[in-house]
Amino acid sequence: MPNEVICVEAASKRYRLQHEGAGSLKNLLLCRGGRTEALWALHAVSFTVHEGETVGVVGHNGSGKSTLLGLLANVSRPTEGIVEVHGRVAPLLELGAGFHDDLTGIENIALHGSILGLSNRRMEELTPSIVDFAELGSFIDTPLRTWSAGMVMRLGFSIAVYSDPDVLLIDEVLAVGDEAFQQKCYDRIADFQRQGKTILFVSHDMEAVSRVASRVLWLKSGRLLLDGPASEVVAAYQKAAGRVD
Amino acid sequence: MRFASNLAAETRELCRYHELVRNLMVRDLKVRYKNSALGFLWSLLNPLAQVFIITIVFKFVIRIGFPNYSAYVLAGFLPWTFFQMAVLDASQSILLHGPLLKKVYIPREAIPISIVLSNLVHFGLALLVLFVYMAVIRIPFTAKLLLLPPLIFFHLLLTMGIGLLVSCANVFYEDVKYLMTVCLNLMYYMVPVIYVLEQLANIPPRFPWLYAHRDAVLAIYQLNPLAVWITAYRRILLPPVPDVIGHAPLSLPTLAVAALLSVVAAVAGYAVFNRYKWEFAENL
Secondary structure, eight states: OOOEEEEEEEEEEEEEEEOSSOSSHHHHHTTOTTOEEEEEEEEEEEEEEETTOEEEEEOOTTSSHHHHHHHHTTSSOOSEEEEEEOSOEEEOOOBTTTBOTTSBHHHHHHHHHHHTTOOHHHHHHHHHHHHHHHTOGGGGGSBGGGSOHHHHHHHHHHHHHHTOOSEEEEESGGGGSOHHHHHHHHHHHHHHHHTTOEEEEEOSOHHHHHHHOSEEEEEETTEEEEEEEHHHHHHHHHHHHHHHO | OHHHHHHHHHHHHHHHTHHHHHHHHHHHHHHHHTTOTTHHHHHHHHHHHHHHHHHHIIIIISOOOOTTHHHHHHHHHHHHHHHHHHHHHHHHHHHHTHHHHTTSOOOTTHHHHHHHHHHHHHHHHHHHHHHHHHHHTTOOOOGGGGGHHHHHHHHHHHHHHHHHHHHHHHHHOTTHHHHHHHHHHHHHHHSSSSSOHHHHHOOOTTSHHHHHTHHHHHHHHTTSHHHHHHHHHHHHHSOOOOGGGOOOOOOHHHHHHHHHHHHHHHHHHHHHHHHHGGGHHHHO
């Protein structure tokens, strides 16, 4: 049995919904901070992911997918329970998150590397492959504000996969690229899988999920409804979605 | 003890990301100076114009200047600008980086710290301009300049502490930025920028109550570490003001208190930031 890479044990995440600008000093001074409502975005979710697995995560908007990714990326901590990830995690970043409009592609690559925890030297070595894979050509020396959304996404994907993480978090962003590049991304994901890396793939595109993932988690209202082989969970999910429609 | 070991662990984690802090700082400077060939000079335009107009007003309209008054204003204005801009930029920094912080783990303090450091680099460049000005108006450079690095260090600690505090508070309370604008506007008059400490020390007898308590007034005034540091820049860079203006030696206890308060501000700012940083993602 390969090593456990992700271990989530009875993890819950509570958000406080604030009403009418509770986040103001006025309410603090008037002791009116109490007008908040608790919302459990995740409720006692448990699962483990082993090295080399590709796990899809499906669910409606607001089912807790993003919250789960946030916990795995160590962006927030669970209110209750345990979330453990062994190894370096790389999420795909977008414009506004990590990329800066006024900097060139090359400058963004350097900055991005250190955001993902890589040294500047390592990033310099990787830059040619990243630029090559993202097919950016001479755009790489121009500021990102002259780029199209697809180009930025290509750069983000390229940096994330070449940064060689132990766990790759993919959140819906592949939809931006054109078909040819999407194909390239899937090929690259397949390479990744062959190298025994772990991938978490969040998408509403059931076809993409069944294609990439071997196992799927179905989240509903913050609870883990189903955890099993991709074909079964996707079929159940689609059946349930069909009933709603 | 637990407090200390927690902070030590956080600091080690931050050190692991020292390249990120540097890269963020470089990015901040690049973006600031980009898009215009005169980037750095433009950013100096505001302080220089302010010092120019302050000099005109005080020397020729209010007529309470003294020789080289403009150099004294500049030597106070530049450290003040560093503090003000660093705190203002830091206060917005976490909110501006919201999308990033919601996606990927980095030590969050890297962001306000890098912003304060990029303002420090800018301050260093501005000091070079002050040196040029001093040379032009023939103010001699003395061995006291050797005290500049430790002074900048404590000034930086103070600025860093306040910057971390407001960047954190701004995430949770949106009116912090309005409060801060008011505080900074008041602070401008509570530190010796448009006047010098010697003038404050020299309270005339026609204000009997203030005159009787002039030592206490000065002592309380100097409890503000920023006021002490700004005066210290003047003492290090410039010759003493003429005797008629007044006397106000910076005593060793005053400096020690200011140094202590600066260290406390830095540690407290860092500790409060680390205490609340895990709640950022939910509030951004």
